[in-house]
Amino acid sequence: xxxxxxxxxxxxxxxxxxxxxxxxxxxxxxxxxxxxxxxxxxxxxxxxxxxxxxxxxxxxxxxxxxxxxxxxxxxxxxxxxxxxxxxxxxxxxxxxxxxxxxxxxxxxxxxxxxxxxxxxxxxxxxxxxxxxxxxxxxxxxxxxxxxxxxxxxxxxxxxxxxxxxxxxxxxxxxxxxxxxxxxxxxxxxxxxxxxxxxxxxxxxxxxxxxxxxxxxxxxxxxxxxxxxxxxxxxxxxxxxxxxxxxxxxxxxxxxxxxxxxxxxxxxxxxxxxxxxxxxxxxxxxxxxxxxxxxxxxxxxxxxxxxxxxxxxxxxxxxxxxxxxxxxxxxxxxxxxxxxxxxxxxxxxxxxxxxxxxxxxxxxxxxxxxxxxxxxxxx
Amino acid sequence: xxxxxxxxxxxxxxxxxxxxxxxxxxxxxxxxxxxxxxxxxxxxxxxxxxxxxxxxxxxxxxxxxxxxxxxxxxxxxxxxxxxxxxxxxxxxxxxxxxxxxxxxxxxxxxxxxxxxxxxxxxxxxxxxxxxxxxxxxxxxxxxxxxxxxxxxxxxxxxxxxxxxxxxxxxxxxxxxxxxxxxxxxxxxxxxxxxxxxxxxxxxxxxxxxxxxxxxxxxxxxxxxxxxxxxxxxxxxxxxxxxxxxxxxxxxxxxxxxxxxxxxxxxxxxxxxxxxxxxxxxxxxxxxxxxxxxxxxxxxxxxxxxxxxxxxxxxxxxxxxxxxxxxxxxxxxxxxxxxxxxxxxxxxxxxxxxxxxxxx
Numbered sequence: 001x002x003x004x005x006x007x008x009x010x011x012x013x014x015x016x017x018x019x020x021x022x023x024x025x026x027x028x029x030x031x032x033x034x035x036x037x038x039x040x041x042x043x044x045x046x047x048x049x050x051x052x053x054x055x056x057x058x059x060x061x062x063x064x065x066x067x068x069x070x071x072x073x074x075x076x077x078x079x080x081x082x083x084x085x086x087x088x089x090x091x092x093x094x095x096x097x098x099x100x101x102x103x104x105x106x107x108x109x110x111x112x113x114x115x116x117x118x119x120x121x122x123x124x125x126x127x128x129x130x131x132x133x134x135x136x137x138x139x140x141x142x143x144x145x146x147x148x149x150x151x152x153x154x155x156x157x158x159x160x161x162x163x164x165x166x167x168x169x170x171x172x173x174x175x176x177x178x179x180x181x182x183x184x185x186x187x188x189x190x191x192x193x194x195x196x197x198x199x200x201x202x203x204x205x206x207x208x209x210x211x212x213x214x215x216x217x218x219x220x221x222x223x224x225x226x227x228x229x230x231x232x233x234x235x236x237x238x239x240x241x242x243x244x245x246x247x248x249x250x251x252x253x254x255x256x257x258x259x260x261x262x263x264x265x266x267x268x269x270x271x272x273x274x275x276x277x278x279x280x281x282x283x284x285x286x287x288x289x290x291x292x293x294x295x296x297x298x299x300x301x302x303x304x305x306x307x308x309x310x311x312x313x314x315x316x317x318x319x320x321x322x323x324x325x326x327x328x329x330x331x332x333x334x335x336x337x338x339x340x341x342x343x344x345x346x347x348x349x350x351x352x353x354x355x356x357x358x359x360x361x362x363x364x365x366x367x368x369x370x371x372x373x374x375x376x377x378x
Numbered sequence: 379x380x381x382x383x384x385x386x387x388x389x390x391x392x393x394x395x396x397x398x399x400x401x402x403x404x405x406x407x408x409x410x411x412x413x414x415x416x417x418x419x420x421x422x423x424x425x426x427x428x429x430x431x432x433x434x435x436x437x438x439x440x441x442x443x444x445x446x447x448x449x450x451x452x453x454x455x456x457x458x459x460x461x462x463x464x465x466x467x468x469x470x471x472x473x474x475x476x477x478x479x480x481x482x483x484x485x486x487x488x489x490x491x492x493x494x495x496x497x498x499x500x501x502x503x504x505x506x507x508x509x510x511x512x513x514x515x516x517x518x519x520x521x522x523x524x525x526x527x528x529x530x531x532x533x534x535x536x537x538x539x540x541x542x543x544x545x546x547x548x549x550x551x552x553x554x555x556x557x558x559x560x561x562x563x564x565x566x567x568x569x570x571x572x573x574x575x576x577x578x579x580x581x582x583x584x585x586x587x588x589x590x591x592x593x594x595x596x597x598x599x600x601x602x603x604x605x606x607x608x609x610x611x612x613x614x615x616x617x618x619x620x621x622x623x624x625x626x627x628x629x630x631x632x633x634x635x636x637x638x639x640x641x642x643x644x645x646x647x648x649x650x651x652x653x654x655x656x657x658x659x660x661x662x663x664x665x666x667x668x669x670x671x672x673x674x675x676x677x678x679x680x681x682x683x684x685x686x687x688x689x690x691x692x693x694x695x696x697x698x699x700x701x702x703x704x705x706x707x708x709x710x711x712x713x714x715x716x717x718x719x720x721x722x723x724x725x726x727x728x729x730x731x732x733x734x735x736x737x
Binding site (some may be wrong): 045057060084 | 394399402405406409410413416418420421423424425427428431432434437443445446447448451454455542648
């Protein structure tokens with residue numbers, strides 16, 4: 001018997017995130033391991049009158065391409081896939097994997113070239129989204145691989161995921177709509193701010209945000225969601241910052257990263273683990289040492305680090321900075337093939353000042369109600 | 379075998395690899411082999427649950443919808459390698475046959491286009507099977523026994539399968555050439571006395587390129603010439619449904635009577651699918667001695683050495699067959715005991731064997 005929680009997650013994505021209409025063409029992209037979510041998503045989409053189909057990947061194939069493909073094969077972008085991007089009204093990416101480390105030992109250059117080729121499809125989609133021609137949402141189906149990264153059993157990990165998505169609420173759509181309203185209020189307040197100052201352990205960073213648009217993320221593009229973010233003024237970032245959580249990017253980890261920034265550029269970078277990798281990412285292109293995003297994590301159901309950025313960046317009480325690509329539609333000017341989110345834990349220690357005034361402490365905006373919550377885990 | 383011998387993948391070929399996740403081990407091998415041959419592998423993985431969703435819950439519009447991405451595949455790719463790898467062969471058994479029919483009609487145009495490109499040599503395709511528990515169950519075997527059956531049928535235990543298939547191919551070629559000289563065939567067996575004209579039509583030798591395993595020689599009989607009755611010894615298996623003891627009577631090429639001891643309603647629904655579904659699109663002799671038993675899988679069953687099969691519905695264009703239909707359903711007759719086939723009045727085949735000197 002199928003798990004009804006997957007059905008409810010499917011309904012949330014289709015009704016709240018995508019607002020899928022009859023007759024629309026929906027593409028569901030996933031590794032075949034995400035079958036427990038793919039099948040209900042597809043079924044509910046069919047019931048809503050859409051033309052839904054799945055484009056499924058099988059683990060191990062891309063690894064073979066990166067390991068054994070000739071240059072033309074690694075760089076190949078299927079013309080069928082490009083044309084397909086233009087023919088769909090909506091898409092869902094389920095980021096589930098069977099092995100989150102399977103590219104750890106792959107040749108980095110070959111892997112980067114393969115990713116660059118596939119990025120063309122993502123860019124095509126992004127352009128259509130910007131023109132209002134396409135709607136997209138990203139989510140996750142719990143697998144053993146992700147549970148393992150989170151150091152949990154699958155059963156516990158499912159509870160974590162479904163809790164973070166609020167699918168067991170009486171009315172998940174109402175919950176996320178309410179969250180949206182609350183976060184919009186924060187975003188409106190932040191819009192008036194010239195400069196933020198983040199103070200924490202080995203952290204004292206000023207970030208100019210004057211004139212930039214803050215956006216609340218409440219389940220339209222990610223499920224789960226829960227952040228308020230913007231692209232800061234590119235030259236206006238100065239100071240030091242220490243990231244208490246490991247960053248996992250491209251299947252590799254950067255542990256305890258510490259950056260020093262001057263005029264918006266990283267001038268010094270250290271990490272207890274993966275330092276070389278971090279530095280190589282900073283050199284990816286010109287924009288990679290710049291900052292593309294600053295955000296507050298506001299999903300308090302996500303109370304621990306689980307080595308998956310979809311969840312980690314939303315951890316209630318954290319902030320994150322992204323090196324690389326900024327958000328054009330929020331005023332961001334930084335361009336890069338990189339968008340690396342680095343997360344700062346401000347739940348116990350740390351404060352944020354807006355134009356000198358304290359706005360955040362103990363992991364909360366002062367204006368937000370401070371619900372009693374269970375003791376934090378790591 | 380699949381990438382080299384069957385599909386003959388070349389540098390630059392776009393190759394779709396189509397199956398379910400159960401075939402993952404072989405899909406990985408195929409993917410790698412296609413890369414080695416210089417082709418571009420395009421995985422096309424399907425989940426049985428999705429067909430179930432559509433057939434259970436889709437409205438008419440949804441059942442009729444053709445995915446433009448799949449049309450694009452058919453128009454564009456150079457090679458299709460498809461593997462049956464079912465998880466449950468009866469998953470769709472409870473779907474209303476009329477809905478099956480509606481959905482089938484939606485893919486007719488696509489299938490016609492793909493047969494067209496294949497007949498023109500623009501698209502090469504191979505259909506094979508990866509052994510799964512579900513298929514083993516249908517064959518009333520263990521998985522290990524079923525694997526032996528599948529690989530045996532492909533001569534893969536042979537020290538040189540390619541040479542073996544080439545040898546086999548020569549025999550099939552000779553049979554095709556022989557049959558091309560005949561005007562009319564008559565099949566006589568228990569409950570069967572069927573005549574049809576094949577003059578002017580092409581006999582195609584099937585020797586391991588399009589199906590793997592393979593082993594048949596087939597043509598599209600002159601549509602209006604099919605006369606008489608036929609009783610199929612094996613159950614008809616189609617769309618997860620089984621139809622037992624199918625008996626058909628033909629007049630002027632059309633089915634005028636269709637009965638079955640089980641599944642009669644389904645049989646009649648399929649025949650009523652469209653104009654062409656009540657005519658014969660294909661007649662073939664099964665020639666693979668490596669397939670000796672019925673395993674409820676048409677891919678294998680129709681190749682059983684000593685059988686014949688008839689397909690209701692669409693013909694393969696390269697035979698000269700003109701019948702077009704959303705249906706193509708192979709029904710198989712075991713001729714290995716008490717049967718005769720006459721060509722232009724002369725006995726050419728008896729009890730499942732072509733006579734000495736023939737082919």
